[in-house]
Amino acid sequence: MYIRRVTRKNKNGTTTSYLQLAHNEWDPKAKYAKAKVIYSFGREDQVDRAVLERLASSISRFLSPEAALQSKETVGEVASFLFQSSKSVGSLWLLDQLWKKLGMEEVIQACFSSRQHEMDIERLLFTMVANRAVSPASKFSLTSWVEEDVYVPGVETVQPHQLYRVMDELLDVxxxxxxxxxxxxxxxxxxxxxxxxxxxxxxxxxxxxxxxxxxxxxxxxxxxxxxxxxxxxxxxxxxxxxxxxxxxxxxxxxxxxxxxxxxxxxxxxxxxxxxxxxxxxxxxxxxxxxxxxxxxxxxxxxxxxxxxxxxxxxxxxxxxxxxxxxxxxxxxxxxxxxxxGEARKRYVIAYNPDEAARDRMKREQIVASIEAQIDALRQEANEAHHKKACALRAHPTYGKYVRQLKDGTLRLHKQAVRDASKYDGKYLIRTSDDxxxxxxxxxxxxxxxxxxxxxxxxxxxxxxxxxxHRLEERIRAHVVISWLALLLVRIAELQTGETWTQIRKEMNRLHVGHFSTKDGDLFQCTEVTQKQRRTFGALGLKPPPNILDLQANS
The missing domain is CATH 3.30.420 (Nucleotidyltransferase; domain 5)
Structure with a gap:
């Protein structure tokens, strides 16, 4: 059923349009559907627009909020929309979908199933984990972060005391x-x-x-x-x-x-x-x-x-x-x-030619620096040491390549240099598995x-x-939350082949706009780019729908 416009050409060359409520019926003889007029509203230029609006409003009572919204757009009410705010949603949506895919939602709920709470511990814990991965901040900053900056699925607002309570109970499970x-x-x-x-x-x-x-x-x-x-x-x-x-x-x-x-x-x-x-x-x-x-x-x-x-x-x-x-x-x-026998030990010696070249070049620079510093000392035999000579011998890097002669003068320790060259680019590994x-x-x-x-x-x-944090329990809980964030980040990196920094930067461009009307609120996402869609696909996740949420006024 639909409203259609029918036009008629007048003798003076002008056209007149009529609005009709019609629906299509199948004509078995003609073998195609024909329009059947149910009601005629009359000439378009003489139709009372309020009549159409009342009709659309009465019909919208029987529609879903999204369908009702679409019906209102057709009668020109889109102009009453107010753009309230815009929040980043891409990274949070990705982490939330990955969190649920891994079964974390069920795991957390199972761990706290024996505890009676009015707050949703799983959502609060996810919020802290996601904050670590997206925009690390203090627990006190999370309140404004959730309310003003990001769209967290299932979370509209959080309070610091709720987050600290979750942290306190986290260690119990x-x-x-x-x-x-x-x-x-x-x-x-x-x-x-x-x-x-x-x-x-x-x-x-x-x-x-x-x-x-x-x-x-x-x-x-x-x-x-x-x-x-x-x-x-x-x-x-x-x-x-x-x-x-x-x-x-x-x-x-x-x-x-x-x-x-x-x-x-x-x-x-x-x-x-x-x-x-x-x-x-x-x-x-x-x-x-x-x-x-x-x-x-x-x-x-x-x-x-x-x-x-x-x-x-x-x-x-x-x-x-x-x-x-x-x-x-x-x-x-x-x-x-x-x-x-029992004293047998298995070693593997590994050698990296590139690393050996870097070690050799670095040591040559150290040797050159030592020789220059020794020459600058202008030492005399049996002369009392001064601060520069003592500092050179005690230096954590240079000292092992410096030796002192019997007369007190300092020289380059050439044997130490030769011994060090034996280890260039090598590292030693031991294993118990034959x-x-x-x-x-x-x-x-x-x-x-x-x-x-x-x-x-x-x-x-x-x-x-x-x-x-000051309390040991809070410190431990903070580390556990960071570990859970690292878990999500590493999986995202492993399955996409990109760094989390790259993923996060691209996903943060995906926003959700909050629009309000006299009939309710609409949360609509920006269009998902091809790059964002590829990332979601690599993780086996679905991107957010275009209409993220609709909240009709009662």
Whole structure:
């Protein structure tokens, strides 16, 4: 049924138009549909427009809000629309759809199912996770962020006290949450979890040590990997799969040493049904005690060894003769077995020609600088040392290449330079698994860079640091939220082949406009670009509909 316009040509050459309410009926004889007039409104120039508006209004009571909106546009009411605001929706929509695809919604709801809450914990937790990934800010800033800047599906407003309450309760279900998230993600993505990479980093707090109470147990000063030893910090551990997906995160007091955490990591992963697990770790975890822990319950390890540690076994492995096998242009490897029987140790020596050239060039620059500084000292035999000579000997880089003669003068230590050249472009790897090829060992250790990339994303893109929380529970919850954001970000990067920075920049261009009329509110998205559509397609997600929401006035 529709309104049609019929025109008639008058004798004086003018035309007159008539409006009719009609519908099509099938004519079996003519074999096509013919228009049947139900009602004639008369001449178009004499029709009372209010009659048509009342008709459209009465019909719209039986239509969906979107269909009613379309019917109002046909009678000219679009002019009454007010453009209230515009919010970014693309990144939030992508993260929300990915969050639900991974089953996170069900996992969170299951973890908190026994708790009675008036607030929607799952939506509040997602809001904090999404904020970390899209525009990291404090919990107090989230209120204005949600209300003014972004469209968060299912969330119209948040209050800081709600977010802090979610953080406080998050740790109560953390163990269950971590395990269920791992199962949901590994099943959906078919992750290979026989090889796990583990490393630690540190993250600091913007607070002076003088401002901390004596009973502080978590925020401590320690070895800072952020080069901020002047600030309090916490130590963070991360385990990722060979694809770079972070499956678990840990936090320890800021003065925790790397070598002391491996036992807890091993125990925490027991019962996760990981099958044969080969843990890959950096040189900071290569103590004999840690290696024994990693081999408990049938586990294995691939771990970096310090070449300058002075260990007898390491020196013997490095002195083994043999040709390097070329795996890749920048990766040559050879195997070295040290000892027999239970004392047998398997090493793999890796060599990177490009890295060797860089090491050699860097050392040549250091040697040239040392020689220039020694010449500038203008030393005399048995002369008392002055500050510049002492500073050169104590220098962390130059000092090892400087020697002092019996008469007190300084000279370049040529033997130290020759010894250092033996290590150019090389690194030493130790493994407990004899079934792995030397290629798998070398490539497995090289993939430890995935953890370093994850830490870099945490600290820069997701702005994990600096942290402003004071309570240990809030600090731990903040790290867990950042881990969940990293999980979504890494999956998006893995499946699209682009960095999260690139994805986020493009998705943030997708906006939703809020329009209001006397009949209700309309939320309409800007057109999805081809690039945005490709990103959604690569992740197996649907872009937001053109009409995101309609809220009719009662």
């Amino acid at each position: 953390r163990a269950e949450l971590e395990k269920n998230v791992f199962y949901a993600v590994s099943d959906l993505l078919n992750l290979e979890v026989d090889l796990l990479y583990f490393d630690t980093t540190s993250s600091y707090f913007e607070v002076s040590p003088d401002e901390v109470s004596e009973d502080e147990t978590f925020r401590k000063q320690g070895y800072s990997k952020d080069k901020r030893p002047d600030l309090l910090q916490t130590v963070i551990g991360l385990a990722v799969t060979r694809e770079g997906i972070p499956i678990r995160v840990w936090e320890w007091p800021g003065n925790t040493m790397d070598m002391t955490v491996i036992e807890q990591v091993k125990q925490d992963l027991i019962g996760w049904k990981l099958g044969r697990v080969i843990q890959v770790a950096d040189r900071g975890f290569s103590s004999e005690k840690n290696l024994r822990i990693l081999q408990q319950t049938g586990g294995h390890y691939i771990i970096g060894e310090r070449m300058h540690a002075g260990k007898k076994d390491v020196e013997e492995a490095l002195s083994k003769r043999g040709r390097f096998q070329v795996i890749r242009e920048n990766l040559h490897v050879k195997e070295a077995i040290v000892g027999d 079934t792995l090829s030397i290629e798998d060992v070398a490539l497995g250790y090289k993939q430890l860079l995935e953890v370093e990339d994850a830490f870099r994303t945490l600290k820069t893109t997701l702005q994990l640091r600096p942290m402003y």
